[in-house]
Amino acid sequence: MTSAASWLDNENLWVVAVGILAFVGTLIGARAAWRAVHPRHRLLYGLMKPTPLLATGGIARENFSVTHGSRTLRNGHVLRIELTNLGRKDIVIPDDQSFSLALGDGVVALLDVSGQPGGRALPPVTVDGTSLKLGRGLVPSRHTIFLTVLMDNQWPRVHGLTATSALPDVVVAKGFAPDGTARRRLIKYVAVPAVLFLAGVWVGTR
Incomplete structure (x- = not known):
């Protein structure tokens, strides 16, 4: 031994x-x-390709119309926005003046707000003219919020999306969540x- x-x-x-x-x-x-x-606080935002409500091929578009409430949409399409907290901590949204997404002219309505993974409370989202504003709440860590917006403007020239942030110690950048590579x-x-x-x-x- x-x-x-x-x-x-x-x-x-x-x-x-x-x-x-x-x-x-x-x-x-x-x-x-x-x-x-x-980093601890990192927020990504990205815009998926718009989906037109009326196809441009086949039957002439003038034979159909799309309405939302009393409004007739001439170039209606749906936008899907992804907002992802890639950081290691939840991001606190203190009020509705701290973070907004500018979409430009033609915002008709916010159709849906959902999150992945589910089961977490999400900050309220409101339409303010040409922008979407996040209200008071939390964007959970490793969580993606999906915003579905109805638009009425010249598609497919709609590709602009800018963020305005007053969130301290939060890195905000345009992009989508990685796949884990x-x-x-x-x-x-x-x-x-x-x-x-x-x-x-x-x-x-x-």
Whole structure:
């Protein structure tokens, strides 16, 4: 049996120690890189391709009309907006003056507000002229809010969407939520090799 003293004198102990330090250092570096890419408060907004209510091909459009209430829509289409909190913390919307999305002329109505994953309370959304305003509430972490808006203007020239934010410490940018590729690459190229290296060092000392 190997005594404690001989084990301490064994160079294998230092190999294991170096391996552990390398592994811990790798994890710390990976965590720091991940936090840099995904800050505590990060809000993305994106506009999907508009969906026209009347097809442009086939039967002539003048043979049909679309109405909303008493309003007849000449170029009616539906917009779908995604608002995603990619940060690690919930984003607090203190009032309806803190965050808005400008769509331009032609906003008819807000048709639907939903979230994914479900089961979370969402901040109220109201139409204010050419913009949508988020009211007081929370945008949960790792949560996407979907806004469905009815528009009446020249489609397909509708592609502008700008955000106005007065939210402190929140990074706001145009874009859509990633599909998890970055996290899978981090696990594949950093965490897994580090674990395999440490396992190899451990086996080599036996």
